Amino acid sequence: MTTQLTELFESNRQWAARTEAQEPGFFSKLLEQQTPQYLWIGCADSRVPANELVGLLPGELFVHRNVANVVAHSDLNALSVIQFAVDGLKVQHIIVVGHSNCGGVKAALNDMRLGLVDNWLRHVKDVRHQHQALLEQIPPERRVDALCELNVLEQARNVCTTTVVLDAWARGQEIVVHGWVYGLHNGLLDDLKMTARAAEDVDAAYAQALRGIRQRYVAD
Ligand SMILES: [Zn+2]
Numbered sequence: 758m759t760t761q762l763t764e765l766f767e768s769n770r771q772w773a774a775r776t777e778a779q780e781p782g783f784f785s786k787l788l789e790q791q792t793p794q795y796l797w798i799g800c801a802d803s804r805v806p807a808n809e810l811v812g813l814l815p816g817e818l819f820v821h822r823n824v825a826n827v828v829a830h831s832d833l834n835a836l837s838v839i840q841f842a843v844d845g846l847k848v849q850h851i852i853v854v855g856h857s858n859c860g861g862v863k864a865a866l867n868d869m870r871l872g873l874v875d876n877w878l879r880h881v882k883d884v885r886h887q888h889q890a891l892l893e894q895i896p897p898e899r900r901v902d903a904l905c906e907l908n909v910l911e912q913a914r915n916v917c918t919t920t921v922v923l924d925a926w927a928r929g930q931e932i933v934v935h936g937w938v939y940g941l942h943n944g945l946l947d948d949l950k951m952t953a954r955a956a957e958d959v960d961a962a963y964a965q966a967l968r969g970i971r972q973r974y975v976a977d
Pocket residue numbers: 800801802824825826856858859860861862
């Protein structure tokens with residue numbers, strides 16, 4: 758086994774040279790400031806690389822990732838990211854992005870014991886229990902993906918109800934919160950229509966997105 762990871766340094770040098778060749782001055786420009794318009798809150802899963810799948814360059818996307826894209830109200834890490842994105846960077850969009858077949862969501866759904874992460878996934882289990890009646894109407898093989906989407910809805914609503922976002926909306930700052938899901942099987946993003954531009958939008962957006970999930974997953 759290699760200890761130096763020389764292949765990663767080599768590929769980094771090639772990437773930096775290629776980037777600079779395509780746009781001379783790229784890195785020196787970034788040195789001055791970052792002005793991303795988007796905050797991406799996604800899963801830590803290695804198959805969901807935020808910048809790559811929306812084709813954005815360094816400097817264009819502010820990113821926070823954790824297992825199962827959770828936004829917990831007591832998580833100082835996520836809250837600090839949101840606060841800096843909103844108050845410091847003045848991002849216009851905060852996007853919570855879940856993905857199909859998420860391992861964290863699957864563990865929460867099936868009561869799998871994985872270790873310390875079980876405590877973190879307790880947040881997703883809360884989502885599961887909240888939507889237990891709906892989940893029971895969904896065929897078992899589709900429940901993981903349904904819970905992935907329900908989790909996005911809840912975490913996007915959690916973003917909307919942070920003091921940071923509520924205060925920003927109250928002073929008239931334009932921020933749109935979104936809930937999306939990424940398909941591991943086809944590489945495509947879907948908008949769950951959990952879209953809120955003001956505190957008054959949140960309940961209606963949540964209800965609309967929930968109706969959408971019910972329509973997609975529950976047979977009439
Ligand atoms: Zn995941």
